[in-house]
Amino acid sequence: MHIELSPVAFVRNTRTEVIDDNWGAIISEIQLAEGIPEEAFDGITSFSHLHIIFYMDKVKDEKAIAQSRHPRNDVYLPRVGTYAQRNKNRPNKLGLSTVQLISRAGRTIRVKYLDAIDGTPILDIKPVMKNFQPKGTIREPHWTSDILKQYW
Amino acid sequence: MHIELSPVAFVRNTRTEVIDDNWGAIISEIQLAEGIPEEAFDGITSFSHLHIIFYMDKVKDEKAIAQSRHPRNDVYLPRVGTYAQRNKNRPNKLGLSTVQLISRAGRTIRVKYLDAIDGTPILDIKPVMKNFQPKGTIREPHWTSDILKQYW
DSSP states (O other): EEOOOEOOOEEEEEEOOOSSOOOTOOOOEEEEOTTOOOOGGGGGGGEEEEEEEEEESSSOGGGOOOEEOOGGTTTOOOEEEEOOOOOSSSSSGGEEEEEEEEEETTTTTEEEEEEOOOOOOOEEEOOGGGGGOSSOOOOOOOOHHTTTTOOO | OOOOEEOOOEEOOOOSSSSSSOOOTTTEEEEEOOOOGGGGTTGGGGOOOOEEEEEEEOOGGGGOOOOOGGGGOOOSOOEEHHHHHHOOOOOOGEEEEEEEEEEETEEEEEESOOOOOOEEEEEEEEEEEEGGGGSSSOOTTTHHHHHTTTOO
């Protein structure tokens, strides 16, 4: 089964290279793609946060595979599968960020905490609702905080 | 720009029709697709929650458009754009659930709070990490809790 999707928006920011860390200072604009009407953003500022699903088009096809590996290739961390980590080398090359919405002007919104580089195609935008947040306490292994020390 | 994706897993559960409410009782299995190695799930049970990105293949193409509408077509609710709501009729037909992971056995995981029907193709699975949760307080309009009263 093949599924064909098209970008609904694009990322505009100052980060043009794929770098793992220090995303906290980056403010991004998200501009609706041609063919998507401006009214698609109506009412969006009544939400503080959004989920952004994007397509990491710079990932090479031969790296977009499911496997088991050491996070950030650090042999001191346990080997875990693709679906137990968030690294960019994965089938379908999808990224998911939970961003803070700063403002909207027409066909453009400004957001913080989007870890996607300039030009990245966006496939969907969904408002964060408390009813869809994780239910119960979040549990995760220790290595996640080790690798994310410099992330934001 | 056209982006071609393939399912990495499929949903198995008892819900075969598209219904908006009462998802809380549904336990789903997620089975890896052919071609995805079992090791892709290694280490996944060290996480309590997962984000599931899926493709709502039952949505008709003519309904998969960006627009402004009343949530659940309720004229007493404010008209808002596609990207200020989570309804299934949207460009690219993508769904996003934050599920609780119950268990894993080989190529299959069992989860709760997945609001996708039986047979739905899954495009990505990402572990929930506290570092990627919404930063600051979540703000949302009142109508979201009105329409979600019976959702879980």
